[in-house]
Amino acid sequence: MRVAVVGGGIAGLSAAFHLAQGGAEPVVLEGSPQVGGKLRRERLGDLTIDVGAEGMLARRPEATDLTHAVGLGDDIVAPEPIPSLVWSRGQLRALPPTIMGVPSDLGALASSGLLQRPLASHAAPVPDEDVSVAQFVADRLGREVVDRLVEPLLGGVYAGYADRLSLQAAAPVIASLGPDLLAGARQRASEPKPPGPALVGLRGGIGRLPQAVVDVGGFEVRTGATVRGIRRDGSGWELVVGPTTAATRERFDAVVMAAPAPAASRLLAEAAPRAAFALAGLDYASMVVVGFLLEGADLPSGTGFLVPPVESTQIKAATFSSRKWRWLAESAGGATVVRTSLGRVGETATLQRDDATLVDLALSDLRSIVEPAGTVGSVSATVVQRWGGGLPQYEVGHRDLVRTVTDDVATVPGLEVCGAAYEGVGIAAVVATGRAAAERTLAG
Numbered sequence: 001m002r003v004a005v006v007g008g009g010i011a012g013l014s015a016a017f018h019l020a021q022g023g024a025e026p027v028v029l030e031g032s033p034q035v036g037g038k039l040r041r042e043r044l045g046d047l048t049i050d051v052g053a054e055g056m057l058a059r060r061p062e063a064t065d066l067t068h069a070v071g072l073g074d075d076i077v078a079p080e081p082i083p084s085l086v087w088s089r090g091q092l093r094a095l096p097p098t099i100m101g102v103p104s105d106l107g108a109l110a111s112s113g114l115l116q117r118p119l120a121s122h123a124a125p126v127p128d129e130d131v132s133v134a135q136f137v138a139d140r141l142g143r144e145v146v147d148r149l150v151e152p153l154l155g156g157v158y159a160g161y162a163d164r165l166s167l168q169a170a171a172p173v174i175a176s177l178g179p180d181l182l183a184g185a186r187q188r189a190s191e192p193k194p195p196g197p198a199l200v201g202l203r204g205g206i207g208r209l210p211q212a213v214v215d216v217g218g219f220e221v222r223t224g225a226t227v228r229g230i231r232r233d234g235s236g237w238e239l240v241v242g243p244t245t246a247a248t249r250e251r252f253d254a255v256v257m258a259a260p261a262p263a264a265s266r267l268l269a270e271a272a273p274r275a276a277f278a279l280a281g282l283d284y285a286s287m288v289v290v291g292f293l294l295e296g297a298d299l300p301s302g303t304g305f306l307v308p309p310v311e312s313t314q315i316k317a318a319t320f321s322s323r324k325w326r327w328l329a330e331s332a333g334g335a336t337v338v339r340t341s342l343g344r345v346g347e348t349a350t351l352q353r354d355d356a357t358l359v360d361l362a363l364s365d366l367r368s369i370v371e372p373a374g375t376v377g378s379v380s381a382t383v384v385q386r387w388g389g390g391l392p393q394y395e396v397g398h399r400d401l402v403r404t405v406t407d408d409v410a411t412v413p414g415l416e417v418c419g420a421a422y423e424g425v426g427i428a429a430v431v432a433t434g435r436a437a438a439e440r441t442l443a444g
């Protein structure tokens, strides 16, 4: 069975890997010059660093299983066990322990000085219908907890706003705390944790994973192969692939759609119109990652900091990467690597600024946040990576949107979808959707 996998991000590669293992003949059709999508490494001076995703959840097995399967298991590394900070009201403060922003240690919360008002807690049942994360938390713990704790943590994952993000799809862990959020968070924090770190990286960067999947996977990959059209053709599919000036038509027995929602929506308009219409309503946040190689830096203790949107800085987070990842500190010698990110959903203008302006904006924020407590030092190299359509926004009602897509796609023989648009934006969740799409195709 020849299967076209549209999109060579980690979802498409996971699907292709499992299709090949199951005896099918997948062909990955990737529009850009390289596979990996949001898993990508670039040069920063003499170093190579991740400029997209840099860590993956280890508390669910899918991403680490794939990493082991492609021979990179020995390179899985834990981040240094140093907590993160929050920039709030003119100070870098220790991020107290929370469950996705819901405080689990009131003593640590008080000493962080993050909240100005005393924490009022109202228990209220978890509603059956979806609501925004902000509404759910503000009704139970007050708006300040949303603004100062939930927003920076959610922003770090979705680059979106708690007022729009869905409780059920974007923060099910908060809903699972039950009607009394503080009691639920305290209880959750006291439960024994599985051994090992929750998040892991790869020596040399998570961006090594896609090429390793290709090297070991035994399937065909074509880059620069934008898919422009898809239609049912008898019992199979006909795809239009390649540059507009030299597009070719090709037949496949099945299609796994692993491209982000805007492309998936356009391509499925004829084959699965209800799915296509639903996908057209999925918004994405665009963002920029600006990396710095610094000499003589003396950074405050912590692996980096998050910034709540109420602070209205340009940077929304910074990772002190060479402190977080030992392999990077070793490669950097005495130099320091810092990664900043700019832009949230709706701030598309950020991406249109030129590289020099983005570097200036990020550096100016970095200096004003870090310098009261440390030194940024001098910049010896920079890297700028734009992510147009970087992260899908799981807004209120997202689960209904996904149900509409999957129900419609299920009626079309030989068609599956996977990727960050559906069941979670993290690498582990995305790899899982690729594997599940492969299994359904093989069972098809």
Ligand SMILES: Cc1cc2nc3c(=O)[nH]c(=O)nc-3n(C[C@H](O)[C@H](O)[C@H](O)COP(=O)(O)OP(=O)(O)OC[C@H]3O[C@@H](n4cnc5c(N)ncnc54)[C@H](O)[C@@H]3O)c2cc1C
Binding pocket: 006, 007, 008, 009, 010, 011, 012, 029, 030, 031, 032, 034, 035, 036, 037, 038, 039, 051, 052, 053, 054, 055, 056, 057, 225, 226, 227, 228, 258, 259, 260, 263, 287, 289, 387, 390, 391, 418, 419, 420, 421, 425, 426, 427, 428, 430
């Ligand atoms: C800056 C940033 C940092 C992140 N950090 C983390 C992190 O630390 N940990 C974590 O777990 N997750 C992180 N994420 C999220 C995670 O990286 C992504 O959700 C995930 O990699 C998405 O994978 P995907 O395969 O679904 O999509 P993508 O990576 O977007 O891949 C889709 C591919 O489809 C291709 N394509 C599109 N249209 C077509 C077409 N018509 N024809 C052919 N190909 C097409 C694209 O070129 C692309 O390569 C981060 C995301 C960003 C943007």
